Amino acid sequence: MRILITGGAGFIGSHLAEAHLDKGDEVTIIDDLSTGSMRNIEHFKDRPGFKYYLDSITNQHLAAELIDLADQIYHLAAAVGVRLIVESPVRTIETNIRGTEIVLHLAAKKRKRVLITSTSEVYGKTVKVPFREDDDLVMGSTDKGRWSYACSKAIDEFLAIAYWKEKKVPTVIARLFNTVGPRQTGQYGMVIPNFVDQALDGRPITIFGDGSQSRCFTHVNDVVGALMGLIAHPDAVGEVYNIGATTEVTIEQLAERIRHLTGSESPIVKIPYDEAYEGGFEDMQRRMPSIEKISRLIGYQPTYTLDQILLSVIQFRRG
Ligand code: UDP
Numbered sequence: 001m002r003i004l005i006t007g008g009a010g011f012i013g014s015h016l017a018e019a020h021l022d023k024g025d026e027v028t029i030i031d032d033l034s035t036g037s038m039r040n041i042e043h044f045k046d047r048p049g050f051k052y053y054l055d056s057i058t059n060q061h062l063a064a065e066l067i068d069l070a071d072q073i074y075h076l077a078a079a080v081g082v083r084l085i086v087e088s089p090v091r092t093i094e095t096n097i098r099g100t101e102i103v104l105h106l107a108a109k110k111r112k113r114v115l116i117t118s119t120s121e122v123y124g125k126t127v128k129v130p131f132r133e134d135d136d137l138v139m140g141s142t143d144k145g146r147w148s149y150a151c152s153k154a155i156d157e158f159l160a161i162a163y164w165k166e167k168k169v170p171t172v173i174a175r176l177f178n179t180v181g182p183r184q185t186g187q188y189g190m191v192i193p194n195f196v197d198q199a200l201d202g203r204p205i206t207i208f209g210d211g212s213q214s215r216c217f218t219h220v221n222d223v224v225g226a227l228m229g230l231i232a233h234p235d236a237v238g239e240v241y242n243i244g245a246t247t248e249v250t251i252e253q254l255a256e257r258i259r260h261l262t263g264s265e266s267p268i269v270k271i272p273y274d275e276a277y278e279g280g281f282e283d284m285q286r287r288m289p290s291i292e293k294i295s296r297l298i299g300y301q302p303t304y305t306l307d308q309i310l311l312s313v314i315q316f317r318r319g
Pocket of ligand 1 (some may be wrong): 207
């Protein structure tokens, strides 16, 4: 099988590329290194069957050639991370919408199978947990930068479904919840790599808000298995699937657990959202997926406990 991964030098993309190589597939990635890094693919970039292109998916000549050569396409190239979104809204909106338009447009010519990665952000401010794929999406107002990310990804989803309905391009949508593991950078605000680095360096561990907000964290290996299961399954076409875990932890508990597991003496401090992000920032209090739909289709169940996830990150950051 010939696999193309856009954003393949990113955190999730690089794990996905490696898993396909391990399976014996030919893997090509394209990444403009805007948030991805050569470091993520350094250890496997010379493996037989692997090719990488350091370019943007908006280079349509190259994108057309690569999509033509692929049997299956994972579109992961996107602007990610709440900090990046708040600081660079133009880049977020344009990258996310334009990139997906190009991939789907080019894939349509030969009706290639495409998996579009979306995000749990699309559920917006909804408070009804767990989040089901057919729930209403509840967005905040347009003057709050965060929601531009959610809306840009929602447009990507609409486009993918439209390409299936109207042009019979076999698309599938994966809504990724908080995914963590080795190679994730804390640079764009993600909480676990940040807390682990702070704990290991003896710097204060910075909880934004009061720490009562909760998340469910999934190890990247579980996510990769789910993505591979979805792209290969004929009944996934035209459908949306959550990928995540259902064990909730508050951010305060998370800070304490990381402090404990690293043996750190870092103080835990609380920073108001306005200072951490921008005035009027809106956070989600709880975010938990229903994984009923994906479990039914491919038998997906997360396998890593929170401690196993945290230890894998701690070990990676210690180097
Ligand atoms: N967060 C935090 N300290 C940090 C980074 C994030 O307390 O240094 C909080 C953030 O406000 C949110 C949670 O941790 O409530 C998860 O943040 P992340 O950006 O990892 O993911 P998302 O907000 O997309 O769930």
